Amino acid sequence: MDYERAGDERKLQLQELESLCLEAYENSKLYKEKVKAVHDKSIKRREFQPGDFVLLYNSRMRLMLGKLRSRWDGPYRVEKVEPYRVFHLNHPSSSELIMVNGHRFKLFHGEKMAKNQELEIFLLEDPPTAED
Incomplete structure (x- = not known):
């Protein structure tokens, strides 16, 4: 009986760990999108035409x-x-x-x-x- 409770507790810990990993991936994705937006805003687009x-x-x-x-x-x-x-x-x-x-x-x-x-x-x- 003690083993069954320990097994259930371990499953809950694994689910919490997985949800923390997914949250970290989501936060990382949001951070990268914001950094890319700031970087792209500071880039000057240079257009060249034939003859330049x-x-x-x-x-x-x-x-x-x-x-x-x-x-x-x-x-x-x-x-x-x-x-x-x-x-x-x-x-x-x-x-x-x-x-x-x-x-x-x-x-x-x-x-x-x-x-x-x-x-x-x-x-x-x-x-x-x-x-x-």
């Missing part, structure tokens, strides 16, 4: 020396846009097209500046000293 100029991130630069060298190559021209952020890029000095994921490049603003004829130049001068 972009700079390509060189991920192999870490192996090279040159701490102050730029990790961005280019400019490249976007030739074709495919689904899932796949882009075909063309370098102006070659006719070869390369396929690149859209996360690896950013918009190049140098072309807009070359068209602008007005350029303001600031000459840096030393500050006046007490002797002057």
Whole structure:
């Protein structure tokens, strides 16, 4: 008789443990959804059109020396846009097209500046000293 009561008590403990596990999974799922929503809100969507100029991130630069060298190559021209952020890029000095994921490049603003004829130049001068 004591064994039967102990068995029933053990079954209740197992049911409580299972319900706690299910509750933990549900809480984890809710937490992940909230974190994803906050993360997705802070991501800027960058849209590129054919004809835009972009700079390509060189991920192999870490192996090279040159701490102050730029990790961005280019400019490249976007030739074709495919689904899932796949882009075909063309370098102006070659006719070869390369396929690149859209996360690896950013918009190049140098072309807009070359068209602008007005350029303001600031000459840096030393500050006046007490002797002057």
